[in-house]
Amino acid sequence: MFLFFTLSLTNTAIAKFPPESAPTTIQGKITDLNTKRPIAETKVDLFTFNKKIIASTLTNSQGEYRIKASIPSGYYFLKASKEGYVSQGTIRFLQQGKTYTVNFSLKRIPNLPPKILKVIPYDNSTFLVGASVKIRVYAFDPEKGPLEYQFLIGGAIKQ
Numbered sequence: 001m002f003l004f005f006t007l008s009l010t011n012t013a014i015a016k017f018p019p020e021s022a023p024t025t026i027q028g029k030i031t032d033l034n035t036k037r038p039i040a041e042t043k044v045d046l047f048t049f050n051k052k053i054i055a056s057t058l059t060n061s062q063g064e065y066r067i068k069a070s071i072p073s074g075y076y077f078l079k080a081s082k083e084g085y086v087s088q089g090t091i092r093f094l095q096q097g098k099t100y101t102v103n104f105s106l107k108r109i110p111n112l113p114p115k116i117l118k119v120i121p122y123d124n125s126t127f128l129v130g131a132s133v134k135i136r137v138y139a140f141d142p143e144k145g146p147l148e149y150q151f152l153i154g155g156a157i158k159q
Contacts, residue, residue: 022097027066030059030080033105038063042082042106049075072096080104 079089085106
């Protein structure tokens, strides 16, 4: 911020400030696509077109959010994300100092059993019939994330 002083003939200083830019406000509500219920603790991010994050917030217990940012007029990307839901985003032209309402309806990821992604021997060796092997199983649970299981079967591993 710059401060300019002007002196009058009476030696009284008058401060003149450059005009401040009014913040742009983006507000809205995040709901479940199927149940229409609000989703609390949903992350809402505001990005530039260069993928630089400008502001981030979480929704309240009613699924409401509000972001205030001093940004120039232009195109921005707004994204809503919550674990267990498909993220959703939108591109909007935002004018400096204006207020916008942007609502999102997120689709819940169904409760699916974990999927086995690959099975490989512990040390990348090969399996032998009748031998023992140590196996790692990598899986992904949509609600809990990556999983890893280890099993020991039999007695010997061929190197």
